[in-house]
Amino acid sequence: MWKSIASNALTLLIVMLIAAAALVAWGRNEFVKVGPLETAICLRVEPGASLSAVSRNLEERGAVSDARIFRIGADYSDRSDKLKFGSYLVKQGASMEEVLQQITAGGASSCGKEVNFRIGVASHEVVLRELDPETQRFVEVVKFDPAAEAPAEYTAAVAEADLRYNVIVVEGATSWQVVDGLRKVPFLEGEIAAVPAEGSLAPKAYDVVKGSKREDLLAKMVTDQAAVMAELWPQRAADLPYDTPEEAMVMASIIEKETGIASERADVAAVFVNRLNQGMRLQTDPTVIYGITKGEGVLGRGLRQSELRRETPYNTYVISGLPPGPIANPGREAIAAALNPSDSNYIFFVAKTLNPADGHVFAVTLDEHNRNVEAFRALERAAAAE
Structure with missing residues (x-):
């Protein structure tokens, strides 16, 4: 009898051990x-x-x-x-x-929410976004002018400890505009002693921590812009009409202000390089505007004939060669275009339509350019008549 009980108990124990092992294996799986x-x-x-x-x-x-x-x-x-x-x-x-x-x-x-403070040319804005987990794309929650009262959605979001923060500097913003924007960023701290040299700041998106110092972020921008030029300068084309990285940065800033379309930056660069090589004046409006505004804000109107005739260091309708310094902070692609322009004979370009997003039409001869200009003037007259 006892042998039978012991045998049954042993069998039960083995069964229990097997069951336990199976349960562990199932749980692990x-x-x-x-x-x-x-x-x-x-x-x-x-x-x-x-x-x-x-x-x-x-x-x-x-x-x-x-x-x-x-x-x-x-x-x-x-x-x-x-x-x-x-x-x-x-x-x-x-x-x-x-x-x-x-x-x-x-x-x-x-995932969750993030705040983007966008430093622009004409204005700045704060955008609160949230990641949609289904599409894995950010969805705008609210957008507002930093000078205005913050919406309730933003106020609630900044109380969350894991909220992410970004400062975005657009390509073509001047150093004064960048500093003006940074001084208005509500989640950064500290004063900015001076406006950095024009062209020395890398325009891009920066991840920041709430409470970071504004001067530290500016220093990061300077370091990153110097790194871009240091990387791209050795890769430049031969026989460029400028001999130093500083002059190349001037050209890159002009390209940046003339077009925001990536596909035509190299052609715009070619126009200006060809002009310099032929001893022609650059004749570009953005340099004239910079001579008036000094990069502090936007002109907000068209150029007057008197301004186009007035001799200033930045009036490329009057002076020969490059202006004395950059007129904005160019992005990486504009710098690359200045160092490697397209292999074209273009000398002229004019806006294709009244919409800047449509880009420009390029020309080799003055006659061809004049026809392109007349086509653009016709569009202006048609728009004014509506």
Whole structure:
């Protein structure tokens, strides 16, 4: 009898061990296999959140099949107390292991909201955006002038600890305009002692931390612009009509102000290089305007004939060669165009239509250019008659 009981007990123990092993194997498979999430979601982990609360949230939103298995997996891998607050993009089909790795590794939030402060030529603006987890594209929440009262949506968003911040400097902004914009950025701190040299700031998007110093960001812009020129200068074409990086930056700034269309920057560069090589004056309006405004704001009107005839260091209708310095902060592509213009004989260009986005039409001869100008004047007259 006792032998029978012992045998049965041993059999039961073996069965239980096999069942336990099978259960562990099943749980392990559930933890690492493709998850049930059908559409990506944005998971926000609040500061001080518990693993229990996060796992329930994941289960309720269909991101994990079983909150208990998620917690057991976190305990087993010694990560149950390593949650990092933030907003995380949980992708379709993410496994429990992948989700746990996301929310315990930390780093920059991969979804949620961000604030972009855009420093423009004519104005500045603040844009609050939020990532749509389904399309994985940012959707504008609200946009406003920094001089105006901040909307409620923005005020609520800046209270979130994981909100991301960016400062975007557009290509062609002057150094004065950049400094003017930075002084209005509400999430930066500190004074700016002086306006940096024209052309010395790299126009692009900068990730910043709330409370960063404005002077530090300006220094970053100077360093990045110098790095761009240092990289591209050795790759320049032969026989350019300028001998130094400083002169190339002047040319790049003129190209930047003449066109915002990437595909025609090299042709615009060719026009000015061909003119310099032939001893012609550049005759470009943006340099004349800079001589009037000194880069402080925009002119806001057309140039007068008296201004086109007045001799100033920046009036390229009167002076020969390049003006004494840059007239804006050119982007990388404009610098590249100045150093490697297209292989063309273009000498002239004029706007194709009244819409700047349509670009320019180029010409080799004066007769061809005059016909292009007349076509443009006809468009102006037609628009004025409407």
